[in-house]
Amino acid sequence: MSMIQQSLGQLARSIPGATQVFHEFDLDFCCGGKKSLGEAAAQRSLDAGQIEARLIALAQHAPQEIDWGQASPAELIDHILARYHEVHRQQLPELIRLALKVEQVHADSPDCPTGVADHLRTMQQELESHMQKEEQVLFPILARGHGAMAAMPITVMRMEHDDHGVALERLLALTNDLTLPRAACNTWRALYLGIRTFKEDLMAHIHLENNILFEDAAAAAVHPRN
Structure with a gap:
């Protein structure tokens, strides 16, 4: 499943630093955490692919944080x-x-x-x-x-x-x-x-x-x- 299809909550849970990206794009990952990245981006007329690229880069170079x-x-x-x-x-x-x-x-x-x-x-x-x-x-x-x-x-x-x-x-x-x-x-x-x-x-x-x-x-x- 691509990141665009995953929920904001799951992405925030699995990728260290994802929450800061969501803050930058004003995406609600807590109360609105069940929406997929694609759905949330579309509602705000954002490019989901751009956000996904940021998250992929984070996942590849994520610092060690407590999971x-x-x-x-x-x-x-x-x-x-x-x-x-x-x-x-x-x-x-x-x-x-x-x-x-x-x-x-x-x-x-x-x-x-x-x-x-x-x-x-x-x-x-x-x-x-x-x-x-x-x-x-x-x-x-x-x-x-x-x-x-x-x-x-x-x-x-x-x-x-x-x-x-x-x-x-x-x-x-x-x-x-x-x-x-x-x-x-x-x-x-x-x-x-x-x-x-x-x-x-x-x-x-x-x-x-x-x-x-x-x-x-x-x-x-x-x-x-x-």
């Missing part, structure tokens, strides 16, 4: 908790602080990203609630290898991931796709750089859960090892 598809559920969960859950808890309060300052100082500017602080607060509340449900309910089930018992909570978490994806789209709309005005101050630049990092982290976070952790749990439920 989370080969990790145990417990190992992957530990990574998600440390690399994403705790990082989001550090990122969002600082982004909210920066957004409040920008909105206050530049309120008279037509480019002012009015409403970003409030939207980030809403995202913080929804993401914290989501992460707590994973930490307290779903992850302990999966870490013990009981994926067959997790179908319902996984369905709920996938739906909430879709909601996070919609919230990210709203965040980008409020910031004009993170486009800085020519005279942007350092605080404004720091805000948009931080939002870009948060967006990329959240998409990578959702990818690991949707396309690896949850898919492996579903596969284990269908083909139990014992």
